[in-house]
Amino acid sequence: MFLLFFLLWLLLSGGVSLHACLWGLAVSALLTWFCRRVLGYDWRIFCGHPARIWALIRYFAHLVAEMLKAGLMVMKIIYVHPKKITPKLVWFRTPLQTDRHKAMLSDSITLTAGTITVRSQDGRLLVHALDAPLAEGIEDTAFQQQLEKMEGTQWRR
Template sequence: MFLLLLAVWLILNGKITVEICVFGVLISAALFYFMCRYMEYSLRKELLLFRLTPLFIQYFWVLVKEIVRANVCVLKIIVSPELEPEPAFVYFDAKFRTGMAKVVLANSITLTPGTITVSVENDSFCVHCLDRELAEGMEDSVFVELLLEMEAVESRWM
């Protein structure tokens, strides 16, 4: 983070001189100290983010794949007059330790066409699905597995 702050300082100044570099180092060090002291920032948290990056990328691609798959299912329902949608509420539990994992799962479900997260209470999720086909396997989906894996990495690292 210190190097990022220094790089931003140098870019915003537009030129590199000894004075600008010295002031940049001092200001970046002061900001880095402030972040560590008062904003609960630590080098350990930054290393955790680097450690979780492959899982974030994998989660993003799974989300894109599921969005495309759900789009195809919703398109079939819309285009085919003989297919009658069967709306359903699905209730399932996901044992996450952090609220962030619950929020990410709820938002991922809502981003997927044909499904919307109605409520999240403790570990219980309530999801409305346009069709029962979209609800299959939601409680043990790839989203849940990846989020649990991210939490496991975080608990080992912190």
């Protein structure tokens, strides 16, 4: 966790200098201490088994690809057929059990252009889609299938 904070500090500082590195070390140490002691975070919760890391990498790669595809679809909807937009609200039940995976599904839907998760209640999600075709098949997305596999494995927390 410390290394990630430090790398983020260097990325955001805009350059590598002795001054930036010293401040980055201090701030990273403070944030790491805060996350572990006060918030109770443990690095093993996020990483754990190597297969879990690989599953997360595949999931986020798929998420980026879907974000790009959805962005292109939304651009087409807006620029080619702006008068034919038919927004739609869709309720669907998710079989995911853990709150962490439900939140990942909800955030993944929101991150893809043209859809937003409006509400999560009793294992159901309410999704607003910019256009009806964007809402098709949202009940059984690839995101949900991947999260179900990740949730059903024995190396989960």
